[in-house]
Amino acid sequence: MSRLKRKKLRKKNKKRIILVILSLMLTALALGVTAISKEVTSPKTIPHTPKPSNIKKESINLDGYLFIGDSYTVLLGETIKKHNSNALIKAVSGVQPGYWLEHFSELPKNSEVKGVVLLIGVNGATYSDNIPNKEKLIDSLVKKYKSKTIYVQEVFPVGKHFESADPENFNEAIxxxxxxxxxxCNHYDNVFYIDATNNLITEDGYLKFTNDGLHISSHKQETFYKNIVSAVNKIK
Structure with missing residues (x-):
C-alpha cells in the first residue's frame, strides 16, 4: 500500500473514532437531560411515619392533694390514705358548705398542697344558703390555692330508703x-367539675349501694375512689 493511501486510511479512521466519540457524548447528554427532567417534574415522595399509638398520658397522682368535705370524705379517708400517704384530709360529718367558710383558716397553706378535691353539699341540699355558700367556698379556695387545680365533685343522690326527707324531692334538689x-365551675380556668358516681347509682337516679340511704357502703369505697381518679384523669 502506497504512503498516500495509508495516509487517507488513517484520516478515515480518525473521522470514524471522532464520530463514535461524538455519538457516545450525545447519547450520554440525552440520558442526563432525561434524568434531570424526571427529577424536576416528578415530586419527591416523603415517607409517612405513623405516630406511635401506644403513647399514654401520665396519670395524675393524687398524693399531696387536699380532700375537703363531709361524711362522704370521712368514710373515704382510709381508702384515700391507702393510695396516697401524703394526701391531706379535712372532713367533718354532717357539715354543710358554710362550715368550711367558718373554719377556712384550718385548711393547710398553699405551699403544702398540690391540688384540691372538694365534695360537699348533700347536707342541707334543700336549704337556700347551700349553693351560695358553696360558691363562696369555691371562690375562697381559688384565692387561697393559687395556680393549683381544684376538682369539685358531683354530689351523690340519696337512696330510695332515705328517711330524713322524701328521697325523690331531695334528689331533685341535689x-x-x-x-x-x-x-x-366554668368561671375559673383551674376549677373542674367531676362526676365520680359511675356504677354507684341506679338507672332511676338513686344511690345504689347504701345501708342507711345516705352514704356509700364500705365495700364500695374503693370503687368510689377509683371513680374520682378516673374522673380527674379525664380532665387532662
Whole structure:
C-alpha cells in the first residue's frame, strides 16, 4: 500500500473514532437531560411515619392533694390514705358548705398542697344558703390555692330508703344544685367539675349501694375512689 493511501486510511479512521466519540457524548447528554427532567417534574415522595399509638398520658397522682368535705370524705379517708400517704384530709360529718367558710383558716397553706378535691353539699341540699355558700367556698379556695387545680365533685343522690326527707324531692334538689355548681365551675380556668358516681347509682337516679340511704357502703369505697381518679384523669 502506497504512503498516500495509508495516509487517507488513517484520516478515515480518525473521522470514524471522532464520530463514535461524538455519538457516545450525545447519547450520554440525552440520558442526563432525561434524568434531570424526571427529577424536576416528578415530586419527591416523603415517607409517612405513623405516630406511635401506644403513647399514654401520665396519670395524675393524687398524693399531696387536699380532700375537703363531709361524711362522704370521712368514710373515704382510709381508702384515700391507702393510695396516697401524703394526701391531706379535712372532713367533718354532717357539715354543710358554710362550715368550711367558718373554719377556712384550718385548711393547710398553699405551699403544702398540690391540688384540691372538694365534695360537699348533700347536707342541707334543700336549704337556700347551700349553693351560695358553696360558691363562696369555691371562690375562697381559688384565692387561697393559687395556680393549683381544684376538682369539685358531683354530689351523690340519696337512696330510695332515705328517711330524713322524701328521697325523690331531695334528689331533685341535689340535681338542681349539681347543675348550678357545674356551671359555676366554668368561671375559673383551674376549677373542674367531676362526676365520680359511675356504677354507684341506679338507672332511676338513686344511690345504689347504701345501708342507711345516705352514704356509700364500705365495700364500695374503693370503687368510689377509683371513680374520682378516673374522673380527674379525664380532665387532662
Amino acid at each position: 340535681d338542681k344544685n349539681n347543675e348550678t355548681t357545674k356551671k359555676y
